[in-house]
Amino acid sequence: MSSSDRGSSASNLRVEKHEVDDGRLTVAVLTIDDPARLNAMGRAFWPELRAALTALETDGRTRAVIITGAGTKAFSAGGDIASFAELTDVTAKRAFQQDCMRSFAAVEESPLPVIAAVNGYAMGGGCELALACDVVVASDTAVFGMPESAVGLVPGFGVLRAPSVIGRHWTKLLMFSGERVDAATAMQIGLVQKVVPAAELMDTAHRMAGRIAGMAPLALATGKNLVNRGVDRGEWDHSTAALTTLHGTADAAEGIAAFVGKRAPRFEGR
Template sequence: MMEELVLVSKEGKIATVTINRPKQLNALNGETIATLSETMKSLEGDDSVRAIILTGSGEKSFVAGADIKEFANYSVEEGKDLARRGHESLFNLIENLRKPVIAAVNGFALGGGLELAMSCHMRVASDNASMGLPEVTLGVIPGYGGTQRLAQLVGKGKAMEMITTAGMIDANDGLKWGLVNHVTSADELMTKCSEIAGKIARNSGVAIAAAISAVNAGFAEGVDGFEAEITAFGEAFGTDEFKEGTTAFLEKRKPEFK
């Protein structure tokens, strides 16, 4: 029986998505990208889920990169199409998902794996994590948003260094440069992610979705992030969750967001 490429489990309002190709170090092939895309869309539409944790099976690797044998003989146009489909179907999808996605980075997060982690809204790394974009060693560049998101997270200079040297950094350096939010032991990785997800799940899902959109607007070309914030802030006043949140505050009780 063929193993499932992507596993999903739920505990309360938190869903955990696990890329399940341990023999290939969870490398991303076309089928895995498509399956992940459908999984994320399904969870976004699931009202019982407030936060998502994304990780890789086993202790060796989050995602060790793309499955190179799939595109080794591609033409220029096929290469462009590969990148474009990846952006649209998965990486941009996750970045703009209305529910926060936390990457639990265990072991290697290289190439497309680091790009996948960077498309998530936050990252927690185990102390055995190794992260990098080694594409230039293959005569190509990061194609799933790596040149853009890495510079946003660590700054232009450090991104240039990491990409052009193809060097890897460990979890603590990732924390130092803002690539990851927290570092834990391997044993505590999922516990820490669940702790963060639990805090998220207690808050207004409608407000969180608006906040994600507003933050992302500040990085979108031709979009005024401040104006996007003003609009989203105002629109929040018309939601049931705003009424519940403010009423609960005035009544000195915990809000019950639906």
């Protein structure tokens, strides 16, 4: 049994609750629901994600969360790059970076276990969102990458968290070259914990979430917190400042314009 709630504002985040344990508890599914744009995440997505998690954490019944993308082509192709051009001043650029960071932190620090069910492309912010989750289950068609350098940027959360997940050198390779990795490679390097046929992805995620839901919630929250104690939180301001600076460069403006215009960028290092 499931129920859904979608806000009246322009939202591409759909929330469903599925009953488990004979209806006593629920597993929540958060679906990035804009398949026509490969589930790109616009500026409204980030506060909506935080609000959804807060509501689930306090409803008294939800014991696990699954994040996935609508359709079969993408978990999320990342941030809505075209909208970056609307960030016209330093204050807006900094506020946007902080908003994204707060949302990744909300996933990473939630007392609820969060499973990423990755179907298709997980690029840029989509890959970073998977990094923020506790467990990643991927379809055999999943593809991961952090291609922000192609538009004059870097993955602000990814460069902080990926080194502890996949190592410094893999992080640099993905960040420097925009190289994509398939699901099998992603599992080998530690980004993914389980790969299944695409048709089995959501059933696998639901079975995993159902098992988790039956465990003691305080023990899971405490265990998650202890595992995360080794993760340095102090570098976020540094990353936000660096990304804000990059957003103001001529190269970033060129990269975004080239992306929107569907042409190759010409970067000049300024």
